Amino acid sequence: MESLSDTLWDVVICGTGLQQSLLALSLSRSGKKILHIDPKEYYGGPDAALSLEEAQRWQAEHASASATASSIFNSATILQSPEPANLPSRSYSLALSTQIIHTRSALLSQLVSSRAYRQIEFLSVGSFYVFKPSSDAQIPPTLSRIPSTREDVFSTTAIPARAKRSLMKFLKFVLDYDSESNAEVWRSHADEPLTTFLASQFSLDNELQAYVLALTMSLDQNVVTRDGLAVINRHLTSMGVFGPGFAAVYPKWGGLSEVAQVACRAGAVGGGIYILGTGIEKVVDQAEVDEPVEVVLSSGTTVKTTWLVLGTEDQPEAGAEQISRLVAVVTSPLASLFEVSVEAAPAPAVAVIAYPPGSVITKDGIASEQPVYVYAHSSDTGECPIGQSVLYFTTRTCPLAKALLEAALESLLTALESPQCLYQLYYQQSHGSTSIQSKGTLVHLPAPSLNLAFDDSTLESIHEAWKMVMDGKREDIDEEYMVFADREGEILAIKSKARVCTTHFISIPSDAA
Amino acid sequence: MATYEAAFLTQKCNLPTRTIKFEIWDTAGQERFASLAPMYYRNAQAALVVYDLTKPTSLIKAKHWVAELQRQASPGIVIALVGNKLDLCSDAGADAGDDEDGSGDSGDARKVPTEESKAYAEEEGLLFFETSAKTGHNVSDVFTAIANAIPETSLKSARGPGAASGAAGRNEEQRVNLGGPRNADSKEGCAC
Ligand SMILES: Nc1nc2c(ncn2[C@@H]2O[C@H](COP(=O)(O)OP(=O)(O)OP(=O)(O)O)[C@@H](O)[C@H]2O)c(=O)[nH]1
Ligand SMILES: [Mg+2]
Numbered sequence: 001m002e003s004l005s006d007t008l009w010d011v012v013i014c015g016t017g018l019q020q021s022l023l024a025l026s027l028s029r030s031g032k033k034i035l036h037i038d039p040k041e042y043y044g045g046p047d048a049a050l051s052l053e054e055a056q057r058w059q060a061e062h063a064s065a066s067a068t069a070s071s072i073f074n075s076a077t078i079l080q081s082p083e084p085a086n087l088p089s090r091s092y093s094l095a096l097s098t099q100i101i102h103t104r105s106a107l108l109s110q111l112v113s114s115r116a117y118r119q120i121e122f123l124s125v126g127s128f129y130v131f132k133p134s135s136d137a138q139i140p141p142t143l144s145r146i147p148s149t150r151e152d153v154f155s156t157t158a159i160p161a162r163a164k165r166s167l168m169k170f171l172k173f174v175l176d177y178d179s180e181s182n183a184e185v186w187r188s189h190a191d192e193p194l195t196t197f198l199a200s201q202f203s204l205d206n207e208l209q210a211y212v213l214a215l216t217m218s219l220d221q222n223v224v225t226r227d228g229l230a231v232i233n234r235h236l237t238s239m240g241v242f243g244p245g246f247a248a249v250y251p252k253w254g255g256l257s258e259v260a261q262v263a264c265r266a267g268a269v270g271g272g273i274y275i276l277g278t279g280i281e282k283v284v285d286q287a288e289v290d291e292p293v294e295v296v297l298s299s300g301t302t303v304k305t306t307w308l309v310l311g312t313e314d315q316p317e318a319g320a321e322q323i324s325r326l327v328a329v330v331t332s333p334l335a336s337l338f339e340v341s342v343e344a345a346p347a348p349a350v351a352v353i354a355y356p357p358g359s360v361i362t363k364d365g366i367a368s369e370q371p372v373y374v375y376a377h378s379s380d381t382g383e384c385p386i387g388q389s390v391l392y393f394t395t396r397t398c399p400l401a402k403a404l405l406e407a408a409l410e411s412l413l414t415a416l417e418s419p420q421c422l423y424q425l426y427y428q429q430s431h432g433s434t435s436i437q438s439k440g441t442l443v444h445l446p447a448p449s450l451n452l453a454f455d456d457s458t459l460e461s462i463h464e465a466w467k468m469v470m471d472g473k474r475e476d477i478d479e480e481y482m483v484f485a486d487r488e489g490e491i492l493a494i495k496s497k498a499r500v501c502t503t504h505f506i507s508i509p510s511d512a513a
Numbered sequence: 514m515a516t517y518e519a520a521f522l523t524q525k526c527n528l529p530t531r532t533i534k535f536e537i538w539d540t541a542g543q544e545r546f547a548s549l550a551p552m553y554y555r556n557a558q559a560a561l562v563v564y565d566l567t568k569p570t571s572l573i574k575a576k577h578w579v580a581e582l583q584r585q586a587s588p589g590i591v592i593a594l595v596g597n598k599l600d601l602c603s604d605a606g607a608d609a610g611d612d613e614d615g616s617g618d619s620g621d622a623r624k625v626p627t628e629e630s631k632a633y634a635e636e637e638g639l640l641f642f643e644t645s646a647k648t649g650h651n652v653s654d655v656f657t658a659i660a661n662a663i664p665e666t667s668l669k670s671a672r673g674p675g676a677a678s679g680a681a682g683r684n685e686e687q688r689v690n691l692g693g694p695r696n697a698d699s700k701e702g703c704a705c
Pocket of ligand 2: 539
């Protein structure tokens with residue numbers, strides 16, 4: 001093999017976050033020479049899933065309180081951790097930016113058309129709950145399941161008949177919210193808070209408003225009608241696409257981190273060279289516009305490339321919105337959260353719990369002003385050992401965010417028969433740039449979105465970067481984007497001898513014997 | 514030549530009492546700069562670490578990977594150490610030995626003695642074979658030995674952390690299918 005510095009690379013990609021990795025996947029059949037590096041020792045960048053050891057190192061690197069540091073992550077603290085020897089570090093994969101993926105997301109169709117999906121195990125996201133505090137200290141708080149299909153609303157006993165009719169009417173409206181007649185109903189309220197709209201147009205009471213608001217997955221209590229309706233519509237129309245009872249999926253072993261790994265593997269299978277633990281020291285100014293870019297790697301090697309694609313996870317936008325996250329590992333399977341609620345539905349591995357504003361109260365008696373969301377992950381996600389669960393809390397950053405998330409954790413544990421907590425990691429994540437930026441052949445992909453559900457607009461910048469690199473002036477080039485044939489078919493043509501290569505890993509599917 | 518056409522293949526192995534279907538994941542060169550993703554480790558019930566009998570440095574690298582596997586992979590993983598290109602060694606097994614009688618020392622490119630690797634493999638509890646991918650010599654034996662070494666109990670269980678404690682069977686009823694069965698039967702390769 002030619003050495004790294006002798007090769008004229010077509011593309012050097014720095015960072016293995018979801019976006020850079022999907023770009024590598026999209027280029028994996030292009031025949032281009034690709035060098036893909038990451039300054040971190042693990043795949044996934046800001047979308048990584050970390051073992052406890054890795055999380056400890058990560059925390060130390062992101063402990064700084066300043067949001068203007070050289071990362072979109074800051075203020076990381078491990079609030080609770082047992083003796084390391086007591087927890088097998090590798091049995092945990094804690095996801096830094098957990099997002100669920102709606103079944104109608106273009107990410108899934110791209111993973112299917114690029115054939116990468118075969119290496120990913122998708123699990124279903126089951127019930128959504130609303131947290132209900134208890135006014136009596138003797139009675140634990142409760143979780144009430146949100147009925148999100150019409151059948152569900154019919155059968156629930158938690159809602160009085162009249163309220164059911166209003167909720168039903170609203171759900172029917174959202175399913176078709178863009179039709180001429182329905183749009184007329186909401187257009188004039190488009191920029192009002194959704195809650196106001198729900199009260200005025202559908203006479204939904206506070207409780208039903210909380211149900212509906214939870215489905216928006218918005219961290220903003222005042223999410224406007226236009227945005228809220230779009231998200232609820234996406235949720236409802238995603239129901240049942242890949243099977244009954246779920247609107248979203250989650251990749252086993254750490255969510256988007258797994259997608260990034262599989263995408264990078266596709267890049268490697270396509271001939272791309274992968275080096276972890278190596279970043280960029282310096283980009284040498286080009287003498288001429290048409291000259292290749294010279295890049296000095298942190299290993300000291302200088303490489304030459306036509307295109308250089310970077311992420312922006314090291315460039316937080318000053319003063320931009322931030323979110324606060326708390327990741328907690330608890331010693332209970334939390335089985336009640338993962339019950340199958342619809343006949344023939346796959347057993348869910350993820351549950352969503354929304355805390356309406358005001359329902360979380362800190363030790364000092366201060367109530368939350370914004371919603372708090374929790375993703376509960378069962379051990380089926382592979383993120384913790386059997387018998388345990390991982391809880392991912394998210395809220396908008398405010399001076400009390402940490403105290404509020406700790407209080408939310410505590411009250412959730414009370415509602416769930418008080419399992420023990422083993423481990424807690426708190427951190428803040430800020431917005432980076434939201435659009436792709438390019439200067440000559442230097443391309444910056446935007447930072448990950450702070451949404452709780454995967455945002456399809458993320459895919460646009462990857463497609464754009466692909467087009468630049470492919471010099472996509474051809475009319476029909478978009479038809480080739482992420483559309484590949486199966487590789488398996490190709491290899492099996494060479495079936496005379498088993499190929500024996502450097503290192504192979506073997507796993508036996510459960511339908512083996 | 515690097516491996517970039519071989520990403521993933523399946524292979525059936527018939528044992529007297531059972532048939533095992535292997536899913537084989539090539540590391541696709543990601544091992545070259547020690548940049549393997551965790552997805553390789555945790556999915557694996559067995560690993561094949563292959564070195565080149567004609568290159569002593571390749572055994573050193575193989576040893577590094579064995580250590581890495583012992584550190585990172587699930588505790589029950591079966592590791593097979595395989596010295597390849599036996600056809601280039603004059604003391605080769607049946608295939609190579611048969612068709613070259615006059616080759617003598619000049620045809621022997623072996624640089625790693627069998628005893629050395631064998632002793633190392635025994636020490637570390639690895640399966641050990643010398644093969645030729647070119648002639649196919651011993652290749653199926655490697656897979657048969659791996660199949661025999663994987664305990665029956667772990668065969669149907671879920672993979673990854675805690676697999677041994679058995680979330681058996683749940684996997685299948687949980688997996689969301691985005692497009693047909695994961696590996697259609699018609700696509701199976703069989704070199705065994
Ligand atoms: N004579 C001989 N040559 C072999 C044998 N096995 C592989 N080769 C040759 O060795 C070279 C490397 O084989 P690969 O299978 O690509 O090796 P690899 O270790 O998978 O390489 P990477 O995927 O790049 O890490 C090729 O030219 C093969 O033809 C063998 O048993 N005998
Ligand atoms: Mg190879």
